[in-house]
Amino acid sequence: MDNSKSRWRSIFPPILVIAVLLAVWELAVVWGRVPEWKLPAPSVIVAEAIAIWPRLMLHAGATVQLALIGFTGGAAAGFALAALLHLIPGARRAFYPLLVLSQNVPVVAIGPILTIWLGYGILPKLILVWLVCFFPVSVAMLSGLNDTDPVLRNYMRMIGASRQQQFWRLELPNAVTHLFSGLKIAASYAVLSAVVAEWIGADKGLGHFMLISSKGYQAASVFASVFLIVALSLTLFGIVALAEKLVVRWRPAKEAKKV
Numbered sequence: 115m116d117n118s119k120s121r122w123r124s125i126f127p128p129i130l131v132i133a134v135l136l137a138v139w140e141l142a143v144v145w146g147r148v149p150e151w152k153l154p155a156p157s158v159i160v161a162e163a164i165a166i167w168p169r170l171m172l173h174a175g176a177t178v179q180l181a182l183i184g185f186t187g188g189a190a191a192g193f194a195l196a197a198l199l200h201l202i203p204g205a206r207r208a209f210y211p212l213l214v215l216s217q218n219v220p221v222v223a224i225g226p227i228l229t230i231w232l233g234y235g236i237l238p239k240l241i242l243v244w245l246v247c248f249f250p251v252s253v254a255m256l257s258g259l260n261d262t263d264p265v266l267r268n269y270m271r272m273i274g275a276s277r278q279q280q281f282w283r284l285e286l287p288n289a290v291t292h293l294f295s296g297l298k299i300a301a302s303y304a305v306l307s308a309v310v311a312e313w314i315g316a317d318k319g320l321g322h323f324m325l326i327s328s329k330g331y332q333a334a335s336v337f338a339s340v341f342l343i344v345a346l347s348l349t350l351f352g353i354v355a356l357a358e359k360l361v362v363r364w365r366p367a368k369e370a371k372k373v
Contacts, residue, residue, distance in 0.1 A: 154334040159341070162334035169323070174342060176319040177308050180236070181350065184243025185304040189297055191244065192251030199252075200259045201281060210256070217249050221307060225314035239311035246307035247300035251293070258292025259285050294358040301354045305347040 136156045142148070143155040150158060163170065195213075199206040221242060228238035262285045270280045312321025320339050327335035 151331045151333050154337060159334050159337045162332075163338035163341070166335060166338065170320075170338065170342060173318055173320045173323040173339075174346065176316075177305065177312065177321065177343075178346060180239055180243060180311065180319065181304040181308040181346070184240050184308060185247045185300060185350070187240065188244040188247025188304075189251045189300055192248045192296065192300075193255055193293070195248075196252045196255035196259065197281070199256060200285070201277065206256070213249070213252065216245075221246060221310060222314075225311060229315050234315045239308070239314075239316065242311040242314075243304060243307045246303050250299040250303070251296040254292045254296025254299070255289055258289025261292065262288045290362055291358075294354065294362065297354050298351055298358070301350040302347055304350060305343055309343055 140155045140157060143153055154162070199209060224245065225238070225242055228241055232238040232241075259281075266284055267280065270284055275283070308319070309321040309324070312319035313325060316322045320343055324336050324339045327333075327339065
């Protein structure tokens with residue numbers, strides 16, 4: 115009972131703030147007589163979303179597919195690279211600066227280049243999402259692997275554990291919470307990066323639908339797409355957060371709460 119009360123107290127303030135903002139938005143548009151093609155009221159956006167729901171779901175399906183495949187591939191590649199940089203002597207010092215440098219290139223700038231090289235198919239879009247999800251997972255994983263208690267490492271060496279045994283039985287379990295931190299960040303970016311990829315070149319998806327709607331000055335449709343993108347991002351984040359609770363429930367509560 116106490117847990118349900120504390121949970122309600124934690125979620126009530128943001129719900130109240132959102133409700134107040136929506137009410138202010140609605141009243142400002144109505145009383146200010148703002149043209150609907152510039153800024154539609156929340157009630158208009160909801161009505162539009164209901165009217166175009168089948169089309170939204172069609173485009174959302176393409177975006178979700180792109181985001182999930184890109185997220186999975188990026189997370190797997192980030193995990194693998196972090197493990198290699200950690201296990202191979204000198205690899206981290208040689209390649210980590212290049213990993214950080216790669217993130218200074220804007221995603222929007224990479225998209226047209228990938229389109230020139232690979233065409234307008236799904237592959238360049240997948241690579242774009244993969245690149246966005248790859249970095250936070252690899253960096254968080256590396257941080258967790260390096261955060262292993264050196265005393266425990268010495269104990270493992272004293273009992274004759276090999277380098278691989280130290281990795282799988284000590285360092286990797288220690289890095290689990292860090293890994294999920296990176297996965298949650300990547301999950302937050304996956305849907306957004308999929309939409310950006312669809313802006314660059316696609317014939318379906320929420321990004322494509324937003325471009326078509328904006329060219330027709332259909333602001334309500336654009337806002338409906340934005341809200342759906344936010345909902346999808348939060349859903350993917352929630353799935354990863356739930357997986358984290360299931361995986362790290364054996365760890366001390368204080369340590370699990372740090373992430």
